[in-house]
């Protein structure tokens with residue numbers, strides 16, 4: 001049996017927060033609670049949180065969770081995988097009816113927080129994947145972040161808001177060309193180590 005997607009393609013992200021502080025429970029649970037997740041399907045367990053819905057709401061929520069944790073000043077790291085157009089992903093359709101207004105934009109746009117991030121795009125099911133990826137890495141030069149090559153990934157440095165916006169733009173452009181796309185990332189703020 002083939003599971004068909006609805007008219008809009010469901011996006012999702014599975015991510016975890018790691019907080020280098022004795023207070024990690026409050027920071028993880030507090031960041032999740034402070035974030036408005038009303039426009040996404042959501043599941044949190046002992047390992048990760050998964051959110052699914054329209055692509056703009058998925059990015060809005062993941063960025064907000066990270067900013068609320070990082071603004072504590074603690075060394076906070078997040079790793080995750082975004083996916084869109086997964087052929088088996090259909091049961092979250094109820095969350096696709098929402099409008100495009102981002103529930104967390106007003107509360108997060110003013111949070112200034114620098115971070116370093118490495119991300120990798122994986123356009124599925126195309127033999128031209130390297131062309132698709134290079135086009136995006138090139139574009140991210142114009143998005144207010146410093147872009148540098150890194151093994152198996154691309155590094156983005158700058159404001160957290162700009163980093164997530166750059167990743168969202170790259171991800172959305174790739175999924176327009178390729179039906180199923182995934183993207184992995186690791187972002188770190190307030191690290192005591194200086195950048196190499």
Ligand SMILES: Cc1ncc(C[n+]2csc(CCO)c2C)c(N)n1
Nearest residue numbers: 015016017025028045046047048049
């Ligand atoms: C985004 C995110 N979701 C879930 C976990 C798993 N987790 C580890 S400690 C903790 C709080 C106490 O139970 C939770 C929920 C995580 N790390 N980050």
